[in-house]
Amino acid sequence: MTPAGTRRIVLCADDYGISPGVSEAIRDLIARGRLNATSAMVVAPSLTASEAASLTRLKRDLPHLQIGLHFTLTAPFRPVSEGFSPLKQDSFLPLTTTLGSALIARLDRERIAQELRSQLAAFSERFGFLPDYVDGHQHVQIFPQIRDAILAVMRDAMPGAWVRQCGRATPLAARIADRKGLLLDTLSRGFRSRAAAMGVAYNPAFAGSYDFGSDPDFAALFPKFLDALPAGSVVMCHPGFVDDELRTLDPLTDLREREFAFLGSDAFPELLRKHRVTLS
Template sequence: MARRLIVNADDFGLTAGVSRAILKAHREGILTSTTFMVNFPWAGEMAALLAGATRLGVGLHLNLTTGAPVLPPDQVPSLVGPDGRFVRDLLRLLRRVRPAEAEREWSAQLERFVALVGRLPTHLDTHRYLQAWPPLCRAMLAVARRYGVGAVRVLPPDVFPPGTFPRWSPAGPVLRAVLRRTAAMIRKSGLRAPDRTLAGDFDLPGLLDRLDRAGEGATEIVTHPGEVDDELRALSSLREQRAVELAALTAPAARERVERLGLQLIHFGDL
């Protein structure tokens, strides 16, 4: 069986610097796919940057924690604070979110994506891995089915590398148990998804290790390249790591490893 590889960058559209870095990682490196955050006022400008990247797969990065909703805030009250913007605290969001409101907001985000890009996204995934929570996984799958999006990201229990969580912390076992449930939901949905997904921060040695671990079938490597600037610092806690990942993705050693391993670079639309 062929070894096919999707290298996806989350967060296109978060800032101009993140979007430029993603396009650089595609033009000069091994990046094949990205997912677009469309709920920001500058989304139209970011969509225009995609015009010259005809070989880049573009999916939709469903968002509930950064910026403001596409829908009027009074239509999604469980998703927003008093300022009408998304609740940034993840645990606070999960305690109060009404899945039906998330589904409505994500439907609006998909419709905005189509209006901006002129086609359906290659796939759906979620900002800050919100699809790990079963009610939001169901909402994501419902949106995909309603609009005819054929593929989604899958988060298997081993998606994060060993050492991501301290041994004493219950977070790792709890998350793995939840991911077994949501991964099974996706496998039973009839939608296409990679055979495995590898996520977590990396440098060049870490990226090379992920390439070595891409087995038979399709593998997705989740990445977050970006340019670090004040705009990014205001919107994201993931900052300097983005420059590290950009350097790794564009390193000649990454391309050489892909070729030596015989990996076929694809995007979600090729599944």
Template sequence: MTAPFKSSLTPFVMCADDYGLTPEISAGILELARQECITATSVMSLSPHWADWALPLRELQPLVDVGLHLDWTSSFAVEKGFGTSLPVLMALSTLRLLRLSTIERAVEQQLDLFETHFKAPPDHVDGHQHIHQFPVIRDVLMRVLSRRYDTQDRPWIRIARVAERPASMKAQVINAMGANALEALAVKYGFAHSHYLTGVYNFHGHAELYLQHLHHWLARMPQGTVLMCHPAQGPCGHAPFPQARLWEQEVLRGQPFQALLHSTQTTLVRGSELFRRPDNLNQ
């Protein structure tokens, strides 16, 4: 068992979401991984692009954790026959109207697609639009993961508990949809997990404003935090908030971001390094 993480700097995980959604998003994430500007990425395995973009990501395994971005709301999920819009899914899950067998098949299918092309289990699991911690979905997800993976292969779980105070309405909704409940399930089933999430904003603005957001998030970040980001290397018009992806890419690959890490006394680490350690497990 590894020794506890020791540093005078605050460690955190920088996770780029939506790998596989479009080629431009995947290319941008690969660039940031090669430059060691991120330490994790989450894959949309239902995407038809995933098969083509899995190989270059496998080659970067020493640099980043690669996880499953569990999906229920994208066009890919809708085409598979189970997906629906975010508001409808929130209502169905809250009212406990989702079929357990449908959830189980959807989770297994996405894990199968991930492993088929990546040739390894996911390092972590989170959710597109945080659906992995919604009522009913979270229970089935944790049962499937517990059954499917031995202790040594178990992914760490991203808990979407937004750290900012005072929390925006968006952050309050994310937290209310199951952060505490998912963390309790992770503890129950013996899964390592993060504690907080940051990086939540309305995707409005420009590069300079995003840099200001980063300063705010990093300066106030508690231990055990994942900072999510959504970069892209070029125009990806059919993806959500395409312009924000461009300025995130610009900022994260630039020197000002590195200077910001220094000034806020923070450091990038992989979640498999941070959350699997004995001082972080099941807290």
């Protein structure tokens, strides 16, 4: 029996499909009950039919498992839709350029909407069903203009799905000290307002963001993610095994193995029990 006051959260591993090592690590944690969600990156060359089938089999055995679309709009990945622009050497633009263009309203919302529809179609083709939710690689789903396109497509094509917002529930003093988190909080305020107006469901709070460049101790950070987190919230993580494919596509490498080690350890379920948090 679940103790009174226990909160159920969504612990989501991003980037399924970015490389074979990442996908293998995520499936291992799901099978052991250490994750209850993962978002798949259909633009990644390594998200093959075989990788999708392996994850789908897990979902059949674990009804609580949610599989989402990790909507991708930044380099070094390439679009799925025909005629997408702007591009740089046939790839999406870098993150900073994409965010800057969104902030000054220089993006084409219809092209973004078409790219989302194309990524949804690719997801459906590989998995055999539509995603349970949508989030964004490098949080693009909460950027101005991009969020409008995503919410419109979801309202029309995915009425039962939810979308990730990245606003935190931590005390104000803690939020101010985290510049990256503060930006996500700020962008998420407008995102939540738009989502509510359009009738698209979203998570009540978010955690899991940290400075990847500061040599962090993930095991020490994780308990802080759970502080003040309401039921139904999303905690983001990036477990994985480092391989050559990952090294060519993403700067986040060794930290993925640290996250995997903690989430797979005996200390992790004990921490959840201590904080009265469950994934099931």
